[in-house]
Amino acid sequence: MRTAIFGDIHANLEALDAVLADAAEQKVEKFVCLGDIVGYNADPAACLKKIQEMDIPTVKGNHDHDASENHSLDSMNPIAATALQWTRDQLDDDQRLWLKRLRMVRQVTDFTIVHSTLDQPLHWNYVTNRFDAMSNFSYQFTQLCFHGHTHVPRVYMKSDKVQEVPAESVSIEADAKYFVNVGSVGQPRDGDWRACYCIYDHEEKLLTFRRVEYDIETTREKILAANLPPMLADRLLDGR
Template sequence: MKIALFSDIHANLPAFEAVLEDLEKQKPDAVYCLGDLIGYNVWPNQVIEHIRKRGIATIAGNHDLKVSKILPSAGACSTDQRSDYAYKLVGQKERDYLLTLPRHLKLEFQFGKDHLNMLLVHGSPRSINEYLLEELPEQYMLDLVTEFKADILCFGHSHKPYHRIINSGKDGGDHYHHLINTGSVGKPKDGDSRACYVMLTINQSATTTSADGVQVEFMRVKYDIEKAAQAIELSMLSDALADNLRKAY
């Protein structure tokens, strides 16, 4: 089974449309979005429309939940309100959608006598705002996947993609866990300005006692970065966000 996973679109419509076009070619069996549809750019409503029109299963990101505290506005923002501008662009029906998104999604795969539990979150199972960085101590990660019974833990939030395999097996037995950061569609921070998403392949032979049944491929997609950057520069948003897109930091 091929599963496409992406997160952190951040209202970057050119990047998201390029990813959607690539997904049409890849033809995954399922598609999941791990949150942060909005923030940092000027197309939040159009991104949400694409998500809803395609029926993509989506969870809430920390930026999505900010609309509960920032009211929409059709007028211009003052200099002091520039940080709120991206959220004021979100329409009422789009706000209603964002605020009813689930926080986590759980999937279970069963092959013969073995089964794999997959947990989809935005930051971490403990907090929507937690960064699960690749360099975190292995014991911390082991405690996390054990606590939440996750054989495959998928998340975003840091905008830095990676796949890490850890083993919680004891007494000579193996139990592998896959930690997968999907990177970011609309605001990469790993030095590669292309949009990023994950293609996860789960084979029928997948088992917790072998790491080989779960394959992870990071898909990088070119898009019109200048269109997205110039949209920021022509808006009330900080010009520094445009530089972030061009240099991917």
């Protein structure tokens, strides 16, 4: 079985469609979403509807959480806050309730999924190096755990020690655990503008990271047409 694992869609419909099309070409059989379906970009309702219709295992991201609640956004980065308030206005009550009810952590077949971290999933902490990853392994009871949140694909491996291995093609070793960031569909931040996701081949015990081109100009035009902050359109080109 081959499972496509993706997250941080951030209301980028063109990128989501491109990833789903690429996954179909790769003969993927199952799909899993790591959250942050909404936020930043201009198609929150359409992206959410697509994930709902797919009826796939999904966990809650911080933007999903903020879009589904009514708390103040004053402490947030102003650009993100502006986009989130706009996002709240685009979603109906049923959509916001669906986001609100998403779980923070789930086990799917033989692996675990979370948006940020296993040790404190509601704190939305970032894992940017092997030291950040160390505390997660104490809470990881499956060999594989997939997460997102930083928008940068990374693989942390624990055997006799915790180390980072290249996020390319990773063969799963029997005596090791892996904490895997699958990158971002809708707003990559590793300098590569293309949408990023991961395929897990259960039988081959292999992780493969995919980069997919999409109609970025249409996405950028939608952001500007919605009067969202222009910086959100510009950063897509830079992959930052």
